Amino acid sequence: MAKIRELSQILTNQIAAGEVIERPASVVKELVENAIDANSTQIDVFIEEAGLKKVQVTDNGDGIAADEVKLAFTRHATSKIYTQEDLFRIHSLGFRGEALPSIASVAKVSIETAVADQSGTYLSIKGGVSGEERPNKSRKGTTIIVEDLFYNTPARLKYIRSLQAELSNITDIMNRIALSHPEIAFRLHHEGNQLLHTAGNGDLRQTIAGVYGTMTAKKMKLIEGENLDFKVKGYISLPDTTRASRNYITLILNGRFIKNYALNKAIIDGYGSKLMVGRYPLAVIVMDADSLLLDVNVHPSKKKSGSAKKKSSGN
C-alpha cells in the first residue's frame, strides 16, 4: 500500500466541486443563491456559451468586507451558521461554505465586492490558486465572474450536453429562483439576449408575468389555504392553459424551490379528467412552515433539499 497522506486543499475543493458543481447551471444557482442570502434587491446574470465561457452575477447586496474576501473562498468558511443549533434553524439558502471554493477550483474566477461605506476589494483565483488581490473602488454589492468552467477538469467537460440543453437548464433554474423571490428583481442575459426580467416589487402574479408572460399570468387563479403546520398560497392555471411537460409546476417551501413527486401528482390529480392526455398545468405554489419542520441538510447532489421531517411527538 502507498503511504496515507492528507489531500491538498485544491484537491479537496476539486473533489467537492465534483459533487456541487455538476454543470454551468450549478454555478448560476450557487452564485445567485449567495446574492439572495446577501439581501440583494437586484440580481443580474450574464452568461456566454451557456455558461461554459462565462457566468457573471452582479448584485447590490451586503458585499464582503476586505479582510474576509479570501476567507470566503476557503472550504467550510461561511457567515451563515455558527452553531449546531443554527443548523436546525436555517434561514439562508447556503450554509456549507463549499460553493465558492469549489467553483474557484475548476474555473477562472474574479470577484469585485464592497460593503457599505468602505472601499472594495478585487481578487482573482485560477484553478484554486489565488492571484492578484487589491483594493478596488466599487459600489456596495458584489460581482463574481466565472470563466472557462472545467478548463482544468476535461473529464467533467465531457459530461456537458449540448449548449442548448445547458442553457435551458440555466433558464429553468433562474425562472424558479425568480418565482421563489418576487421581492427581488432578476435579469438573465445570454450573449446579449434578455431571457428573463422580473419586476421585483413583491407581487407574485407580476413575477409570473415576467417568467411566463403577461397573458398567461393574468389567466391564472389565486389559491390560498392554511392549517396548523403549513401556509399555502399560489397561482394555478385553468384547464384551458396547459403545457406539454410537468416542468411548469414550481413548488416553493420556505423560500427555496423543491422537487416533490407526491405534491406534483396531487396538483395534477386535482384537475381530474379536465386535462388532455399529455398536457400539464402551470402552477406556482408557495408553502411556508416552521423551519424546525424541515431538514435542509440534505446534500445538494442528493437532489432532495427541503424534504419534510416527521414532527416528533410532544412538539
Ligand SMILES: Nc1ncnc2c1ncn2[C@@H]1O[C@H](COP(=O)(O)OP(=O)(O)O)[C@@H](O)[C@H]1O
Ligand atoms: N454575493 C455575495 N454577497 C455577499 N457575501 C457573499 C456573496 N457570495 C458569497 N458571500 C460570502 O461568502 C461566504 C461563502 O460562500 P459559499 O462558498 O457559497 O458558502 P455558503 O453560501 O454556504 O456560506 C458566504 O457565507 C458569504 O458570507
Ligand SMILES: [Mg+2]
Ligand atoms: Mg453559497
